[in-house]
Amino acid sequence: MPEVTRDLLADLLDEIALLLELKGENPFKIRAYRNGAEVVRSFDGDIVQRAKDDDLKGIKGIGDALQQKLHELASTGLLEFHQNLKDEFPEGLFELLELQGLGPKKVKALYEELAIASLGALRRACEAGTVGALAGFGKKSEEKILTAIDAHERFSGRFLLAAVAPDAERILHLLRQHPAVNRAEIAGSYRRGKETVHDLDFLVATKEPATLTEFFARLEGTQEVLAQGSTKAAIRLQSGLQCDLRAISNAEWPFALMYFTGSKDHNVELRSRALKQKLTLNEYHLAPVEGAELEDPTPKIKEESEIYAEMGLQYIEPALRENRGEFKAAEEGALPRLVEQDNLRGTFHNHTTASDGRATLEEMANAAQELGLAYLGISDHSKSSFQANGLDEERLLAQVKAIRTLETKFDDLDLYAGNEVDILRDGSLDFDDGILAQLDYVVASVHASFGLPEKEMTARLIKAMENPHVTMLGHLTGRLLLRRDPYLVNHEKIIDCAAETKTVIELNCSGKRMDMDWSWWRRARDRGVKCSINPDAHNVEGLQNLHFGIRVARKGWLRREDIVNCLSAVEMRNWLQTPKGQRD
Ligand code: DGT
Numbered sequence: 001m002p003e004v005t006r007d008l009l010a011d012l013l014d015e016i017a018l019l020l021e022l023k024g025e026n027p028f029k030i031r032a033y034r035n036g037a038e039v040v041r042s043f044d045g046d047i048v049q050r051a052k053d054d055d056l057k058g059i060k061g062i063g064d065a066l067q068q069k070l071h072e073l074a075s076t077g078l079l080e081f082h083q084n085l086k087d088e089f090p091e092g093l094f095e096l097l098e099l100q101g102l103g104p105k106k107v108k109a110l111y112e113e114l115a116i117a118s119l120g121a122l123r124r125a126c127e128a129g130t131v132g133a134l135a136g137f138g139k140k141s142e143e144k145i146l147t148a149i150d151a152h153e154r155f156s157g158r159f160l161l162a163a164v165a166p167d168a169e170r171i172l173h174l175l176r177q178h179p180a181v182n183r184a185e186i187a188g189s190y191r192r193g194k195e196t197v198h199d200l201d202f203l204v205a206t207k208e209p210a211t212l213t214e215f216f217a218r219l220e221g222t223q224e225v226l227a228q229g230s231t232k233a234a235i236r237l238q239s240g241l242q243c244d245l246r247a248i249s250n251a252e253w254p255f256a257l258m259y260f261t262g263s264k265d266h267n268v269e270l271r272s273r274a275l276k277q278k279l280t281l282n283e284y285h286l287a288p289v290e291g292a293e294l295e296d297p298t299p300k301i302k303e304e305s306e307i308y309a310e311m312g313l314q315y316i317e318p319a320l321r322e323n324r325g326e327f328k329a330a331e332e333g334a335l336p337r338l339v340e341q342d343n344l345r346g347t348f349h350n351h352t353t354a355s356d357g358r359a360t361l362e363e364m365a366n367a368a369q370e371l372g373l374a375y376l377g378i379s380d381h382s383k384s385s386f387q388a389n390g391l392d393e394e395r396l397l398a399q400v401k402a403i404r405t406l407e408t409k410f411d412d413l414d415l416y417a418g419n420e421v422d423i424l425r426d427g428s429l430d431f432d433d434g435i436l437a438q439l440d441y442v443v444a445s446v447h448a449s450f451g452l453p454e455k456e457m458t459a460r461l462i463k464a465m466e467n468p469h470v471t472m473l474g475h476l477t478g479r480l481l482l483r484r485d486p487y488l489v490n491h492e493k494i495i496d497c498a499a500e501t502k503t504v505i506e507l508n509c510s511g512k513r514m515d516m517d518w519s520w521w522r523r524a525r526d527r528g529v530k531c532s533i534n535p536d537a538h539n540v541e542g543l544q545n546l547h548f549g550i551r552v553a554r555k556g557w558l559r560r561e562d563i564v565n566c567l568s569a570v571e572m573r574n575w576l577q578t579p580k581g582q583r584d
C-alpha cells in the first residue's frame with residue numbers, strides 16, 4: 001500500500017474530476033471534486049488521520065460522497081470508484097492530458113471523434129490535417145498541438161530537482177544507516193545541483209556489494225526492479241524516477257565518486273589532463289600509463305579532493321563540474337568561494353492569501369522566523385494579474401499598513417512591504433511611481449504577452465529596469481521547467497542594463513522555475529550584477545525552496561557577496577534606504 005499523504009488524497013480527487021470531465025459528467029459534480037481537493041490541501045489539521053477515522057463530518061466543501069471516498073482511500077490506499085473510472089479509458093489518453101494547452105474537453109473530442117488515444121496517433125492525425133478539420137480545432141490549434149508534442153518529448157523522462165529531493169535524501173539516509181555501508185553519496189546531476197535530473201546515481205562503498213544491491217532492490221516505494229546484479233542495481237520508484245546503485249570497494253570510492261558525478265564533459269577534460277601527466281584516470285584508479293617513468297610515485301588517494309590535488313588543481317566543487325571554465329580557474333587558484341546554505345539571511349518575493357498565496361501574512365512571517373530568517377519581504381501580485389487575484393492600489397496600501405503593524409510584533413524579524421508588479425506589454429508598470437514609492441522594494445515581472453519578439457521583450461524589460469523604484473527583476477524568462485519554454489529575451493542586454501541601473505536580478509528558486517538559469521550567473525556576477533534568491537513562496541512550505549536556490553546559485557559561481565539576501569538585517573535596512581543608483 002502506498003503511503004497515504006495529504007497530497008495523495010488531494011491529487012486523487014483532482015484526477016477524479018479530470019476523469020469525470022473526460023466522461024462529460026455534470027459540471028457541478030466535477031467542481032465538487034476540485035473543491036474537495038483544494039479543501040484537503042489547505043485543511044488546517046491532520047486530514048489524513050481524520051479520513052482514516054472516518055471523521056470528516058462538518059468540514060466545509062467535503063460532502064457525503066467525498067467523505068466516504070476519502071475514508072476508503074485513506075484506510076486502504078485504493079479507491080474502487082477511481083479505478084473503475086480509470087478503466088473506462090485507454091491508458092494513452094492520460095498522456096494526451098499532459099500536453100500543454102490540451103484540456104479534457106479537447107482530449108474527449110479527439111478520442112470520440114477520431115479515436116485518438118496516444119501521442120503517436122495524435123501526431124499522425126495533426127500531420128495529416130484531420131485534427132484541423134475537426135469542429136473547435138482548426139489549423140492553428142493543430143500547429144499548437146504539434147509544438148506541444150515536441151516539447152513533451154524533449155522534456156519527458158526528466159524530473160525537477162525539488163521534486164526528487166525527498167526520495168533522494170530518504171534513500172541516501174537508508175543506505176548510510178545500513179551496517180555494511182562505509183560511505184554513500186548521490187552522484188550525477190543531482191550532486192552537481194542541476195535544476196532537473198534524468199535519474200539518480202547512488203554510490204556505496206562496501207565490502208558486501210551483493211547485500212547492498214539486494215537491499216536496494218527491496219526499498220520501499222519501488223515500483224519495479226529494472227536490474228539487480230552483484231555490484232549494480234536499478235529500480236524505478238512510484239514517481240517514475242529511475243535510481244541506479246553502484247556498490248564499490250573503499251579503495252575505488254574517490255575515483256567512482258568523481259567519475260559518476262560527472263559531468264561527462266568535465267570527466268573528459270580531467271582525463272585528458274591526466275594523460276598529459278602520463279597518468280590514466282578512470283572510475284577505478286589514477287595510475288601511471290603503461291611504461292611511464294614518473295619522478296614521484298602516485299600517492300595513495302582516499303578522497304576525491306586528492307585527485308584534483310594530484311593533478312595540480314584546486315578542488316572543484318561538484319556544482320562547477322560542467323567544463324565551463326572551472327579548470328582554468330582551478331589551475332590559477334581562482335575558483336570562487338561559493339555561497340553556503342547558512343549565509344542566507346532573508347528573502348523577498350513571497351505571496352500571501354491577499355493574492356494567490358495559501359498562507360496568511362502572519363503565517364508566512366511565523367514560518368520565516370522559524371526558519372531563522374532575519375527579514376522577509378512580501379510581494380503579492382498587482383491588479384493586472386487578475387487571474388492571481390492581484391491587488392489594486394487600495395488593497396495594496398491596506399496591506400502595507402498591515403505589514404507595518406505586524407512588524408512591531410516581531411523582535412528579530414524585519415518585514416518588508418513590496419509588490420510583484422506586472423510589467424505591462426509596453427514596459428510600463430501596473431502601479432504609478434507615487435504608489436511604488438510607498439513600498440520598501442519592488443519586484444517587476446512579466447505575466448502576460450509572452451509571445452513578443454525578442455527585441456520587443458528585451459526593450460520591455462529594460463524599460464522596467466530603468467524605473468528607479470524597481471528593485472529587482474522577477475523570473476527573467478518566465479520558463480516553467482519541463483512545461484513551458486522561456487520567452488525570448490536577450491540575456492546579455494538585460495545583464496548589462498541591470499549592471500547600469502543597479503537592478504538586482506532574481507534567482508527565482510521555486511522548484512519549477514530556477515530562473516534566471518544557472519548558466520548566466522557567472523557573467524552577471526562579473527558585470528557586478530547582484531542576485532536575490534527568492535522562493536516565490538505561495539505557502540509556508542514554499543520557503544523551503546531557498547535551499548535549492550542556494551544549490552543553483554552555487555552552480556552559477558555565486559559567492560556570498562553577490563547575493564543581496566546574504567546581507568545582515570542592519571545592512572539590508574541600509575541598502576533598501578539607499579537610492580537605487582547609489583547601491584553597491
Ligand atoms: P542526468 O542523469 O541526465 O540528469 O545526468 P547525469 O550527469 O547524472 O548523467 P548519467 O546519470 O547518465 O551519468 C552519471 C555520470 O556518469 C555522468 O555525469 C558522467 C558519468 N558518465 C556516464 N557516461 C559516461 C561516459 O560515456 N563517459 C564519461 N566520461 N563519463 C560518463
Ligand code: CA
Nearest residue numbers: 188189199200
Ligand atoms: Ca543521473
Ligand code: CA
Nearest residue numbers: 199200201244
Ligand atoms: Ca544514471
Ligand code: ZN
Nearest residue numbers: 420445474475
Ligand atoms: Zn510571478
